[in-house]
Amino acid sequence: MLDAEKIYIEPMKDLIIFTDLDGSLLDAESYTASPADTLFELLDSHGIPVIFNSSKTLQEMIKIRRLMGNNQPFVVENGSAVYVPLDHEIAATAGLESVHGYRRYVLGQERQQFQSFLRSMQAEFRFRPLTEMSEAEFIGVTGLTRADVPMAQTREFSEPLLWHDSEDALNTLATKTVAAGFHLVLGGRFVHLMGSTDKSLAQRWLLNRMRLIHGKDFKVMALGDSENDAQMLADADYPVLIRSDKHGFPEIKTKASIYRTTHTGPIGWHEAVRRIFL
Ligand SMILES: [Mg+2]
Numbered sequence: 623m624l625d626a627e628k629i630y631i632e633p634m635k636d637l638i639i640f641t642d643l644d645g646s647l648l649d650a651e652s653y654t655a656s657p658a659d660t661l662f663e664l665l666d667s668h669g670i671p672v673i674f675n676s677s678k679t680l681q682e683m684i685k686i687r688r689l690m691g692n693n694q695p696f697v698v699e700n701g702s703a704v705y706v707p708l709d710h711e712i713a714a715t716a717g718l719e720s721v722h723g724y725r726r727y728v729l730g731q732e733r734q735q736f737q738s739f740l741r742s743m744q745a746e747f748r749f750r751p752l753t754e755m756s757e758a759e760f761i762g763v764t765g766l767t768r769a770d771v772p773m774a775q776t777r778e779f780s781e782p783l784l785w786h787d788s789e790d791a792l793n794t795l796a797t798k799t800v801a802a803g804f805h806l807v808l809g810g811r812f813v814h815l816m817g818s819t820d821k822s823l824a825q826r827w828l829l830n831r832m833r834l835i836h837g838k839d840f841k842v843m844a845l846g847d848s849e850n851d852a853q854m855l856a857d858a859d860y861p862v863l864i865r866s867d868k869h870g871f872p873e874i875k876t877k878a879s880i881y882r883t884t885h886t887g888p889i890g891w892h893e894a895v896r897r898i899f900l
Pocket of ligand 1: 642643644645646810846847848
């Protein structure tokens with residue numbers, strides 16, 4: 623009884639937060655983080671890292687981290703690679719490469735490896751690769767600003783596709799993708815063609831590094847809104863589904879109790895972290 627109370631009073635020690643960005647920490651339309659960002663200082667003061675785990679590119683991540691004052695490692699392009707700041711405690715981990723001023727662990731595959739597969743699929747299915755869009759087209763689809771377009775189009779490991787074909791056709795493409803040794807991931811806005819990885823594998827890798835270096839069994843809170851967050855949430859101790867006004871909640875296969883937010887985007891993020899953490 624006493625122990626249970628004690629655990630209840632200090633539940634959130636040794637916690638790591640992994641979060642999706644678009645539609646979760648960031649509003650799906652305006653890309654702002656308010657009011658979720660008002661919790662960063664509090665989390666920081668408790669030593670709780672907030673790790674960004676998103677379909678975004680390295681350049682987009684660098685910008686967002688700077689805006690939010692986040693100095694943690696981060697996961698790009700749906701689990702394709704983990705970037706670790708040089709001064710971070712896990713930066714000396716064996717097997718990391720030095721690139722773009724960071725230490726990097728790659729889980730996915732370089733884009734060049736699936737270019738010919740992408741070409742052959744373009745002849746069979748109706749979709750538009752994001753990197754082939756003109757600036758105007760890209761802005762029309764994403765609502766990003768002009769300055770953000772090159773950052774989003776400079777991709778290392780994945781190709782987001784704007785799907786114009788049927789759901790059946792999408793299932794057929796998914797099968798062909800796996801047969802070719804790649805992977806298709808459903809995001810909030812795009813279908814992502816990429817190597818055989820996902821956000822949960824990157825989360826697991828980072829978590830294991832943190833556990834090893836601290837000798838602690840960190841607990842994980844993971845927040846996301848879409849299908850590409852499902853496994854990341856399934857692996858978490860505190861899975862949080864952020865409500866979307868574009869689609870229903872994805873299915874999460876977990877024994878942990880799932881917190882489904884009342885509010886969408888960063889308001890839902892704020893709601894869940896406050897509720898669970900405080
Ligand atoms: Mg999302």
